[in-house]
Amino acid sequence: MALTLLNAAAPIKTPLQQPPTEVKSYALVFIALTACARQQRPVMLPPVQMEAPTGDTSTYKRPNAVFNTQRDDPFATMNRIDWPGPSRYRSASGVPGPDYWQQRADYTIEASLDTGTTELRGAVQIRYTNNSPDTLRYVWLQVDQNLYRTGSKGSALFPADSRWGVRGFEGGYTFSEVRVNGVSVQPRINDTMMRLDLSTPLPPHGGKATISVRYAFKVPEHGSDRMGRDSALYEIAQWYPRMAVYDDVRGWNTDPYLGQGEFYLEYGDYDYSVTVPAGYVVAGSGVLQNPDEVLSSEQRRRLATASHSTEVVPIITQAEAAVAKTQLKAGTKTWHFRAQNVHDVAWAGAPDFRWDATSWNGILTQAYYEFPRAGKAWEQAAEQTQWTVRQYSQLFFPYPWPQATSVAGPVGGMEYPMFVMVGYGTDDPASIFGTINHEHGHEWFPMIVGSNERRYAWMDEGFNTYLNAFATEARYSGQSAYPGYLRNWADAVTRGTQSPLMTAPDDIDPSALGAIGYRKPALVLLTLRNHVVGSDLFDTGFRDYIRSWAFKHPTPGDFFRSIENSTGEDLSWFWRSFFYGIDVLDIGIDSVSTHTTDGQPFATIALHRFTSIPFPVRLRVAYADGTTQDFSFPVNIWARGTRFDAMIPARGKITGVRLWPHPSVPDWNPSNDTWGTPPTANPPGPVTRK
Numbered sequence: 039m040a041l042t043l044l045n046a047a048a049p050i051k052t053p054l055q056q057p058p059t060e061v062k063s064y065a066l067v068f069i070a071l072t073a074c075a076r077q078q079r080p081v082m083l084p085p086v087q088m089e090a091p092t093g094d095t096s097t098y099k100r101p102n103a104v105f106n107t108q109r110d111d112p113f114a115t116m117n118r119i120d121w122p123g124p125s126r127y128r129s130a131s132g133v134p135g136p137d138y139w140q141q142r143a144d145y146t147i148e149a150s151l152d153t154g155t156t157e158l159r160g161a162v163q164i165r166y167t168n169n170s171p172d173t174l175r176y177v178w179l180q181v182d183q184n185l186y187r188t189g190s191k192g193s194a195l196f197p198a199d200s201r202w203g204v205r206g207f208e209g210g211y212t213f214s215e216v217r218v219n220g221v222s223v224q225p226r227i228n229d230t231m232m233r234l235d236l237s238t239p240l241p242p243h244g245g246k247a248t249i250s251v252r253y254a255f256k257v258p259e260h261g262s263d264r265m266g267r268d269s270a271l272y273e274i275a276q277w278y279p280r281m282a283v284y285d286d287v288r289g290w291n292t293d294p295y296l297g298q299g300e301f302y303l304e305y306g307d308y309d310y311s312v313t314v315p316a317g318y319v320v321a322g323s324g325v326l327q328n329p330d331e332v333l334s335s336e337q338r339r340r341l342a343t344a345s346h347s348t349e350v351v352p353i354i355t356q357a358e359a360a361v362a363k364t365q366l367k368a369g370t371k372t373w374h375f376r377a378q379n380v381h382d383v384a385w386a387g388a389p390d391f392r393w394d395a396t397s398w399n400g401i402l403t404q405a406y407y408e409f410p411r412a413g414k415a416w417e418q419a420a421e422q423t424q425w426t427v428r429q430y431s432q433l434f435f436p437y438p439w440p441q442a443t444s445v446a447g448p449v450g451g452m453e454y455p456m457f458v459m460v461g462y463g464t465d466d467p468a469s470i471f472g473t474i475n476h477e478h479g480h481e482w483f484p485m486i487v488g489s490n491e492r493r494y495a496w497m498d499e500g501f502n503t504y505l506n507a508f509a510t511e512a513r514y515s516g517q518s519a520y521p522g523y524l525r526n527w528a529d530a531v532t533r534g535t536q537s538p539l540m541t542a543p544d545d546i547d548p549s550a551l552g553a554i555g556y557r558k559p560a561l562v563l564l565t566l567r568n569h570v571v572g573s574d575l576f577d578t579g580f581r582d583y584i585r586s587w588a589f590k591h592p593t594p595g596d597f598f599r600s601i602e603n604s605t606g607e608d609l610s611w612f613w614r615s616f617f618y619g620i621d622v623l624d625i626g627i628d629s630v631s632t633h634t635t636d637g638q639p640f641a642t643i644a645l646h647r648f649t650s651i652p653f654p655v656r657l658r659v660a661y662a663d664g665t666t667q668d669f670s671f672p673v674n675i676w677a678r679g680t681r682f683d684a685m686i687p688a689r690g691k692i693t694g695v696r697l698w699p700h701p702s703v704p705d706w707n708p709s710n711d712t713w714g715t716p717p718t719a720n721p722p723g724p725v726t727r728k
């Protein structure tokens with residue numbers, strides 16, 4: 039899903055009010071570090087933009103240090119920690135282990151949409167394979183439409199009029215028949231989860247069961263911004279009972295659907311048919327199986343052209359859509375799709391879609407929109423979809439499916455395999471690009487890499503927002519993703535609405551979801567890449583992680599282990615600082631002094647760490663002759679305390695010093711980052727270059 043950036047001009051860089059608390063010096067390590075400073079060549083990073091501090095800077099509230107309060111201690115909050123020890127299932131190096139397993143769910147769905155009663159009726163058959171080493175005596179399914187049952191947990195938790203609220207809609211699933219292997223079962227429903235007891239236990243290592251359910255639900259107008267309808271347009275998702283994930287980490291993942299938390303589903307193949315009024319055009323996940331029955335010969339011909347063209351081809355023109363809207367047809371038509379190796383399917387239908395298509399590398403990229411309900415920007419949506427698929431394929435992992443679809447509608451931004459819902463936008467192409475780019479970015483997380491979105495927003499929205507920085511900077515030359523991401527995080531810090539990134543999405547303050555779920559994780563990953571391990575190793579490691587876990591279920595620990603192994607760095611301090619805590623980075627320069635040893639001049643730069651967060655230090659020194667010199671110190675300098683005297687071999691008389699010559703280090707307090715007449719920092723610029 040998408041969140042728009044907050045534009046609040048929050049103070050980013052504000053002085054800390056608390057005085058230094060610890061004074062220690064480590065004179066004995068000077069000699070060792072002198073050697074270190076001499077040998078170490080600073081890594082030169084691309085220039086980045088960091089906005090100048092604005093507004094009132096006196097209101098900064100210092101967040102509590104990590105683990106200093108119960109709120110910050112992950113062991114003491116509601117959040118579970120899932121960084122288990124390595125096993126045969128999950129290796130210490132962060133890749134799937136030799137005995138890694140996951141369940142499989144293959145679906146056949148037949149559904150019909152009654153636009154008169156706004157009801158969807160369906161029959162789903164799920165062929166479930168138990169690849170686990172455990173015998174299963176019951177299974178759990180997600181029945182998300184029950185969010186709209188009166189008294190649901192989600193309707194109580196999120197205000198009715200909020201984005202995730204139910205808006206007073208009363209609906210939910212009705213089940214008319216539930217069978218396992220042909221035997222009728224009485225389901226036991228717990229909010230949005232349904233337990234089915236198996237009369238015959240499901241054996242391990244490949245045991246199979248067939249679950250069939252007949253169901254119906256009323257389509258909400260506002261489906262908590264993940265589905266819904268607008269007049270004759272229907273955007274349909276969470277529309278059939280879906281298998282909950284059974285994994286080696288938690289067994290059955292039964293966290294309910296509350297609103298903010300998204301989904302965690304099993305991979306399989308889908309065969310689905312939707313019957314709609316005859317005049318409707320249906321867009322959906324997967325590949326249309328019966329074009330001869332539902333498309334005109336002219337539409338099929340245009341589609342064939344688009345599938346070999348990188349130019350946008352109208353499949354249904356504006357004039358044709360306008361005619362279709364006024365000439366409603368009697369009867370129904372059934373649209374049949376298949377999707378392979380996905381964990382969900384969704385679709386949309388309307389009588390008056392315009393439909394554009396183009397392709398890249400054999401992948402059909404499509405846009406469906408009602409015009410002029412959708413802005414003129416949508417005439418570029420097929421190209422924006424194509425560009426996005428190409429960009430992420432080339433940067434991170436090849437897009438693995440035959441098509442990618444964008445649909446305009448009332449849902450602001452929501453992702454499903456091969457299919458995304460995006461708001462109507464305006465005439466400005468930029469009004470939809472960010473959302474199209476973001477939603478299709480989700481094809482990498484969580485569609486290719488099947489993380490548990492319901493527990494870890496950062497592995498879904500955060501990773502995706504990290505990808506989006508690359509796309510934004512590539513599409514709009516000169517732009518930097520950094521200032522917006524930092525501003526959003528800073529806003530949550532200032533308001534005191536932060537929670538650790540490990541917080542389950544439904545437990546994040548709704549006003550801070552954009553910061554904690556999306557932009558802080560994206561920004562700290564950029565920080566890790568650019569200022570800790572370097573872009574070369576991080577980019578390789580991140581691609582390795584995607585490849586290792588494509589179509590699988592990684593946990594946070596798998597990601598942490600994977601990055602540590604591939605970059606060769608112990609990053610415990612980084613995960614603890616930025617993923618498990620809410621503290622911010624603030625390192626400063628206390629003083630600079632010089633002395634001479636054996637005729638050689640040295641400078642001692644007294645560094646001071648004001649928060650719990652350590653960080654590798656980079657310094658730029660200005661000399662009286664107008665030259666500058668950069669020095670690097672590893673994060674290990676902070677292992678023994680909050681002060682460190684960095685000794686450097688001085689080339690001449692020092693006139694000034696600056697911390698962070700590359701200004702995209704998220705140091706919260708710039709007032710203590712310089713000494714004397716500091717040298718200039720690198721100019722701002724993109725943060726995603728090599």
Ligand SMILES: [Zn+2]
Pocket residue numbers: 039040041476477480499502
């Ligand atoms: Zn999203």
